[in-house]
Amino acid sequence: MSGRLAGKVAIVVGAGQQPGDTIGNGRAIALTFAREGAEVFCVDRIAERAEDTAAMIADAGGSAFAHAADITQLADIETLVAAALARWSRIDILVNNVGVGSPGDGPSHKATDDAFDQVFAINFTGARRLTRAVLAPMRAAESGVILNISSLASIAGANMIAYEISKAALNRLTTATAQGSASKGVRCNAILPGLMDTPMAIQGTAARDGRGLDEQRAARAAMVPLKGGMGSAWDTANAALFLASDEARFITGVLLPVDGGASVRVG
Numbered sequence: 001m002s003g004r005l006a007g008k009v010a011i012v013v014g015a016g017q018q019p020g021d022t023i024g025n026g027r028a029i030a031l032t033f034a035r036e037g038a039e040v041f042c043v044d045r046i047a048e049r050a051e052d053t054a055a056m057i058a059d060a061g062g063s064a065f066a067h068a069a070d071i072t073q074l075a076d077i078e079t080l081v082a083a084a085l086a087r088w089s090r091i092d093i094l095v096n097n098v099g100v101g102s103p104g105d106g107p108s109h110k111a112t113d114d115a116f117d118q119v120f121a122i123n124f125t126g127a128r129r130l131t132r133a134v135l136a137p138m139r140a141a142e143s144g145v146i147l148n149i150s151s152l153a154s155i156a157g158a159n160m161i162a163y164e165i166s167k168a169a170l171n172r173l174t175t176a177t178a179q180g181s182a183s184k185g186v187r188c189n190a191i192l193p194g195l196m197d198t199p200m201a202i203q204g205t206a207a208r209d210g211r212g213l214d215e216q217r218a219a220r221a222a223m224v225p226l227k228g229g230m231g232s233a234w235d236t237a238n239a240a241l242f243l244a245s246d247e248a249r250f251i252t253g254v255l256l257p258v259d260g261g262a263s264v265r266v267g
């Protein structure tokens with residue numbers, strides 16, 4: 001443990017992961033923050049997923065607590081923030097990692113109203129309400145960091161218009177929050193992961209695209225400009241660690257692609 005987040009209290013929402021043979025962004029962020037000395041409040045809609053992440057942290061000698069919450073429910077958001085404050089009396093870091101796609105999503109002439117409603121409720125409104133909820137204690141403390149896990153799809157075509165616009169809205173929430181709370185010492189930044197080798201990106205899309213897992217990996221790797229193919233959740237976590245740490249004390253309102261140069265080519 002090198003202690004870049006020593007003594008910090010971090011809420012990671014979406015700290016579990018969907019099944020797969022690699023690690024997801026939220027879990028990698030939670031493990032990385034704990035390794036660097038943070039106390040991590042692991043939140044997920046599925047209790048077992050949050051508990052698994054907390055157990056992995058404990059096994060590695062870190063400190064974590066699991067909490068079940070569905071961020072589409074305002075009462076769940078209020079309860080989770082109250083639970084963190086009851087335990088630690090402060091919140092130093094919030095990571096809004098939850099994000100989903102929808103089978104009804106697609107190009108703008110096809111995406112359904114249901115897809116827009118579902119994706120916006122989770123990807124944007126959930127993060128917006130969580131942001132508002134933690135801003136009260138952070139602004140009062142005149143300190144805090146909010147990190148939003150957006151997507152390369154917020155700035156480049158991915159043929160999923162509801163997802164793309166929900167993440168573009170999250171980007172604007174990021175810059176608006178940075179501007180609105182800078183004078184209170186609160187920083188807010190976003191990470192835009194690109195083509196990552198995660199369960200969400202591989203297991204979550206292979207069937208949709210009619211490919212096996214190896215074929216899906218190869219197809220996505222070939223789309224990355226930087227030598228080496230896809231990124232991993234650890235690349236997202238390393239960027240999150242830097243932005244959450246005091247090393248980034250002068251950085252706010254940034255939308256940081258972590259994408260092997262994909263945004264330079266297509267964004």
Ligand SMILES: NC(=O)c1ccc[n+]([C@@H]2O[C@H](COP(=O)([O-])OP(=O)(O)OC[C@H]3O[C@@H](n4cnc5c(N)ncnc54)[C@H](O)[C@@H]3O)[C@@H](O)[C@H]2O)c1
Nearest residue numbers: 014016017018024025026045070071098099151196198201
């Ligand atoms: N994985 C990628 O390749 C990739 C690329 C670009 C952007 N992203 C973004 O990264 C984030 C997620 O990455 P991941 O790898 O951790 O995904 P993941 O799906 O493996 O994990 C996300 C977790 O969020 C939880 N969750 C879903 N809905 C919830 C809700 N309503 N309330 C609380 N928890 C809920 C899930 O149970 C899951 O455990 C998303 O914001 C996604 O849009 C991912």
